[in-house]
Amino acid sequence: MTALEVVQRSENRYRVGAQAFRLGQSWQPYPRLLELARGELRRLAAATRASSVLAVPCDGRILIAAASLTRAEDGVLLRPGSTVPQRTGRFCPRWQAEHELVAVEASVRLPTGRTVGSIATVLTLPQSSVTMSDTVARAARTLGAALAD
Template sequence: MLEGAFSLLDKLMDEGELGLTQLADRCEMPKKTVHRLPDQMEVLGAVENVRGRYRIGARMFRLGQSWEPVPGIMRVARQPLRALSATIRTSTILAVPRRDRVLVAAASIVRAEDVARLRPGATVPAGMEFVSAPVRTATSSVVGTVSAVLDSGRSATALKEAVGHAARAISAALAS
């Protein structure tokens, strides 16, 4: 049952709003099962039903906001990411490894085309070019990277120092 619920949530996350038939097709589950799960999940606030179409509910938003790859990292990363984006005028992210993927944990978006691709919780898109520097814990373990989108015509060398400075600031704040 949990596997089915998470499959449903994954599809809603990827596609926004879906009706029951669409959910059943995309999740490859019987329509009867898909009908029962969203109703139960709606009672819990995990999904919302808007005119017969389901979407992620407010409770999932609240739960997602409490996740951190390393305790305290989200709090200490926000300001350096914003300052970095403002300085270099491109989108920046805090990327963290999770199992077989690299996730966007936090982002400071400057370029409109990056809004959908670099939303927190998304997998870092393949094929996008970044300039990155490691974020380390007090024990020097790498827990993620600060990465800046490398747009065409920009030199990676020009961004490297600023990205490294932001990564070191986050690492120092984690260590304290």
Template sequence: MASVDDALRPTRGRGVVEGAFALLEALRRHALGAGVTELALECQVPKSTAHRLLDQLVAVGAVERHGDRYRVGSQLYRIGHAWQPHPGLRLAARLPLHRLRATTGASAVLTVLRDDLALTVSSVPGEVEPLVPVRDGMSFPLDTAAGRALRGPVRAQAALDREDVVPGVCCAALPVRSPEGRTVAALAAMVPVGRRLEAVTQAVAEAGAAITRGLALGVGASVELPPVLLH
């Protein structure tokens, strides 16, 4: 009979930690949960190994089991929310993102460059939610407005998307800079087609400036934005 150690030895060149993270990544893609057979096939590990790894992840709270299905656990959620792509960025962006949504109706998205993608680290759904749902953790290709703003240089003008990616949706994006002038993120506002992108761009610029001021003031500091009237 194989021992626990035998079952957890590297499989096909994959170590224990790598196998555990492969299962967690698969669970991230299955918001409603997945069974051990499905996860083992997707991660290319033996079912017995997947089962043992999942049991260990359940024991530390990284995974939750509901019947015969597994989901990402609360402990992993708490650990993940401690990550900061730049010190104080998500806290400094909280109020500006909500004000951007309130003044434009846009879905406001803050992204950072990770693995050649624009990774969403903070978001507020807006009017285009039925067409483009936005969620923290989702990624955009670098040929989108958010991606182009991250790649830079975008200074005088915003990176604009006029239904280039999704029919009926336009987007304006600008870099978010640290107090020292380094690009640390990109801020994008997605609005329904027909909205004046000039006014949206101005609102994005003001929100980005507010985030920069918040970073300069310290973690969690925020500066309110003046209302922007759209016509």
């Protein structure tokens, strides 16, 4: 695996190699979704002053596919590639409570109605989630429309 650059040996340990990294970077849950989501997440994070993520279902869990983080401590739980428990296709409320987070979510839908993921703004308690709902929903609609173009 070292010769194929899947892993790289560093002293007595192994880590992800260049080839595995390249393969990971090319992964897409839906064509152009990550490319378009990154810009929308940056705009959403700036507008809400809260970390924003694109989440997609993956093997019974929710995979953070892209993120725009406003707080360094959010990177531990919400970095792209991390997973969180799933409950009916959405973030798990118990997980949120354990981490004192509230996720304001909106589904990203194609014009056909198919859901390809969700955008969430992740607030720390006691920030108000009520005022964020419209902003997050608008970002999800914008992303869904861009995927159709």
